[in-house]
Amino acid sequence: MSGSPTKRINMSDVARAANVSRPTVSLVLGGNYSTAHISQETRERVLKAASDLGYRRNALAQAVKTGRSFTLGFVSLGVWTEYETLWLLGALDEAEANGYTIKRYRLYNNPGDAQTIERIIEQQLDGMIAADDSRSWATDIVNRQFAAYNIPLVWLDPQKPLHSGVRICPDHEGGSFAAIQHLATLGHRSVAFVGGIQGVGTGVPRLAGFERAAREMGLKTHTRWTDWGLANFDIEDLMSQPDAPTAILCQSDPLALGTIQLLFRSGRRVPQDVSVVGYGDLANMAMMSPPLTTLHVPYTEMGRTAVERLLGLIQSPDTASLDEEIVFPSPLVVRESTLAPTQAAL
Template sequence: MLKMSDIARHAGVSPTTVSFVLNDGPEGERISEQTRQKVLRAAEELGYRSNHLARAMRTGDTRMLGLLGGRSAEEQVGRMLEGALIAADKEGYTLKLLRLDAIDNSAHQAIRRASELRLMGMIALHLPASILNELHIEAAKYNTPLVVLDAQYEMPDVAQVTSDDVSGIEAGVAHLVALGHSRIAFIGGLTDTLTARKEAFEAAMSRHGLAIETDFIQNSHFRLRETSLAAARALLCRESHLRPTAIFCSGDLIALATLQVAAEVGVRVPHDLSLVGFANLTASEFATPPLTTIEQPFTEMGKVAVETLLGIISSRSNEGSTDGKKSQPFIKRVLPTQLIERASTGRIAR
C-alpha cells in the first residue's frame, strides 16, 4: 500500500510536507506552489488516490449533503435535482437523495439517517407541512443545517429557496387584462403552494379593479388528473355567456387538462377562451395550442438551495466548534419568474 513516505522519497521532500499538501489543510498554505506541484506530480506518478472516507472520519468533513423528499419522476423535481447536483459537484460535495417513504415518513428517522450518513446539511423538497415542521424541530435539536426548497410558507430560523409566485401570478393576470379579459377564472387547490397562488390571484384581480365571480375559483391538484378535469368542466360546461373568457391555472398539468375539456365541449382556445398555466414544463410547449405559462427557474432554484446550505455550513465552521447549538439565520432567496407568451392566449372576441 502506498504511504506518505513513498511519495516523500519520490518528491524529495519530508513526509510532513506531503501530508500538508495532500490533506489540503490550513498548514498547506505555508508550502510554496513549486513544492506543492512537485508533491502532486509525485503522487500522480505513483498512483496515489485520496482516501476521502478516512479523512471524513478524522475531520467530520464528509462533504456529503442530503436531499429529502420530491418525486424524482416529476419534471420540475428533476430540474431542481439537476441544479442541486451541479452546484454540489462544483464545490466538491456529494448529494445523497433520501426517499420519504424509505424512512416511514418520519422526520425523526430522517435526521437519524442524516446522522448515520454523517451528512453536513439537508435540503427539504415538497414535504407535507406536518413533516416539515417536525423536521425543523429535529434539525434544530441535532444542529443539522436545513434549507427548505420550493415551499410557499415561511418558518422561523429556516433558510428557504423558492420562486416568486406572487409576481408570476401578477404577470399572468396583467397579460390577460391587457388582452381585454375581465371574466377571469382560476383553478387552484388546497396544498400550501396552490393556496398561496390563489391568494396572489385574488390580490392581483383586486389591484386591477376586477371582481371574481363566486364560482370562478375552482380547486384541483397538481397530480390528480380527474380533479383537474372536474374543475375545468365546472367552468366550461355551461352556457357561453356564463363562462369565463380566460382561465389562469395554478399548474401546467391543470392547464393541459383544461385544454382537453375545452376541446370536448367545443370551446376554442384562444378564440373563445384564453388559458395560462404555471411552471413551463416541456409539455406546455407541445400542447395544441402551445400554452402560455409562467416559467419557474427550477434548475437555478436547485443550485441556489445547495449554495445557501453550503453558506450556512461555512458560517458555522467559521464560528468554531459545532458541539453547542447554533442558531440558523432566516434566509429567504426568491428567484424571479417569467411570463412565457404562446398561442393559448389572445384578445377577447368582441
C-alpha cells in the first residue's frame, strides 16, 4: 500500500518557519528584497526555511501573477549543427542564471513548419531566439508572426537581410580578411577559397573578406564550391591550375578537414605543400593531424548574449522594434596547418 502523498510546501509554511510575514517571503524568494529594505539576516532566515522545508516555486502561479512564463524559446531554422548546439549551451547558461528555462524547437523547411510556429505562439513564451542557417523559407514568417503577437525576438547570425530587431553575428568578413593576411605574411601569393553553396549563407560574407584581402595584398585567387559534399570537389582540377594555390581558406572547419583529406589522398602534404585554414574553431580542431589553423567564432558567448539582450527586450517592450546588430570578432587561431610555402610550391 502506498504512503500518503507529500504535502506541497507553500509560502505560508515558509513564513511560519522563518517567523516573518508571507509578503516578506514573496519578496525574498522573488529577488525583490533590496527594494523592500529587507535585512540580510531576515533574507538568510527565509532562504534557510525554504531550503529546509523543500519549498519549490509554483511556476504556474508565478506566471498568472506576473503575466510571464519565465520560459524562452530557441528555434532552429534548418539543419541542426554543432555550432547551434554551442549557441544553445550558452543560452541555457544565461537563462538559468536569470531564473528562466528554454524550450527548443526545430523547423524542417516544409509545410509543417507553419504548425510549429503556431504552436510556439500558443504556448505564450516570454521571448524567442531564432538561429537561421539561410536555407529555410521560414525566416520572413517567423519575423512577421512573432512581431504580430508582440513576442520579443533575437536572431543568431541571420543569413537573410533583416532591417529590424536584434541580430547577433560573428565578423565573417573580418575573420576571412585576417586569415588571408596571415597567409600573405607567411609568403603565399596564390590562395583559394573553398565554400559550401555559392551565394548562400556564411559563404557570402566569408568570400567577400577573402576577396577583399587578396585584392589589397595583390594575391592570385581561386574559388571552388562543393555543395557541402567532398564528392563535388575536384582537388586535382584546383591544384593543376596555372598559379595553383599554396594555401586554402575553407568556409568551415568540417570542410577544411575534408579538404586536408583530399590533399593527402592526392599525395600532397599539409602544411608542407599546401596550407589550410578552417572557420569556426569547433571541438577537437586542436587535436586534428595537423592541428587546424582556424578562425574562432565565440558561439557560446553569442548564445549568452542572445538571452541577455532578449531579457532586456522583455523588461523594456518599447525597445522591441529597435534595429541593432551586435558583431563578435572572429580572431585567428594559428596552429600547425599553415606554414610558409616552399620554394618548389611558389
